[in-house]
Amino acid sequence: MSRLNLLLWVLLLGASSSWAAEVIDEVDYVELAALLARDGESQKAADALAKVDLAAEGVDLAKYHTVAGLVALDLKQLAQAVESFAAAISAGQVDPLIHLYRAQALFGLERYDEVIKAIDAAGDAVSGLSGAWLMRAHANWMLDRKQAAMDTLAEAAQRFPANTSFQRRQVFYLIEAGLYQQAADLGRDYLQRVEGKPEDFVAIGTALRRARSFDEALGFLEQARLQHPQDDAISKALAQTWLEKGNAYAAAEILAEVAERERSLFAESAELFRRAGHPMRALMLNARVEDSERKLKQRVGILVELKRFEQVAGMESELYRAGLLADEDLRYALAYAFFRGGNFEAVERHLSALTRSDLFRKATELRRLMQDCSGQRWTCG
Incomplete structure (x- = not known):
């Protein structure tokens, strides 16, 4: 149970320890609901x-609405x-x-302006609760009061020096901005203070990239x-960084x-090897691609790069069965492969x-080339 929950249940049940021991003629459903909710039985509560019966004499309306609010929240x-909760306040809570x-x-409910007003209404009593500071900061951020959010986190970090969550949140806000x-810079300082989670390394590495x-x-x-x-997110971030630096092979x-x-x-690694000038390695990885449509499309491109035009032409039936000939890039690749093989009809x-x-326009040029070598088709290969 969180500290907030514990504090409020102490308020609600302060006098309830004797309740279970007392023999009473009628069930006090407000007290019963409070006990059930405290034990995690929210639906029963x-x-x-x-x-x-809210009209009955002696019903503690402030307590009733407070418990009802906690149950609804859960x-x-x-x-x-x-x-x-508003009704509880009106009833004297x-x-x-x-x-x-x-x-x-x-x-x-993402009613962030009201969030800040509600925290203000709580006053100094909640200033020692880190969750209140985080909530205020995020509400300000979502209201596009970015400086107020950062100032809130900075003040909270000073108030709770052992709590690094405020600095971590600042890092992610700066990235978002x-x-x-x-x-x-702030992220490196944060990671010197704590044993960061893998996602922290990814976020800060991405920020540097x-x-x-x-x-x-x-x-x-x-x-x-x-x-x-074993954290693949870190490896992916590293690969992306190598790629943007211009080293497709390392990626x-x-x-x-x-x-x-x-x-x-x-498929992605095969494409990167192709771009890096290693088509044979790309072809080996392409053989392990499970998405058949993506595999066939990529294979055509790799074979064209390897100048294996006969193999490309031999894929015509397979591409047709897969419904991929609607892709005009593949159509042209097939046409060019047949051109290199001298099959002008195809x-x-x-x-x-x-x-x-x-x-x-490419088709027009290809037709011109076919006309130029129509008498000796072998010269088109």
Whole structure:
């Protein structure tokens, strides 16, 4: 149970320890609901509250609405929780935590301006609760009061020096704001204080990459990879950094390793090897791609690059069965492969199906070449 929950249940049940020991003629459903809710039986607590006659003499309305709000909050009935907490305040509930719970419900409803007002209403009584500071900061951020959010986190970090969550949140806010270098600087300081989670390394490494500090990002992510060798998110971030630095081969090697665990990446690693000038390695990885459509399309491109035009032409039936000849790039690749093999009839069959203007121009040039070597087709190969 959280500290907030414990504090409020002490308020609600302070005099209830004797309740179970007393023999009473009638069930006090408000007390019963409070006990059930405290024990995590929120739905049963709601059922008990439904039996309360609010018009009956002696019903503690402040307590009733407080319990109803807590139950609704636990059941994710946020709008009802907001109404119940407001009713509790109107009925005389004076404990400041009621405002913080109302803020929590409003936060879930994304009514951020009201969240801040509710926290303000709680006053100094909640200033020692880190959750209240985080909630205020995020509400300000979502209201586009970015400086207020950062100031709140900075003040909270001073108030709770052992709590690093405020600095961590600052890092992610800076990344979201596009202030990548500042995020990276603060992130490095944060990671010197704590044993960061893998996602922290990814976020800070990504911030460095976006700030175009590639060498620093690579060193940072390589170190993170040594600490978390099985975390694929770090490896992917490292591969992306190598790629943006211009080293497709290094990126391909990393992704090929990750693909052994995440098979959907075989196609991407194959493409990177192709771009890096290693088509044979690309072809080997392409054989392990499980998405048949993507596999066939990629295979055509790799075979064309390897100048294996006979193999490309031999894929015509397979591409037709897969329904891929609607892709005009594949159509043109087949036409060119047949051209290199001297099968002009097949070339024309595929060229006549092209409609895209860029490919139509290429088709015109290919027809001109066929005409030039029509007497000696072997010279077109």
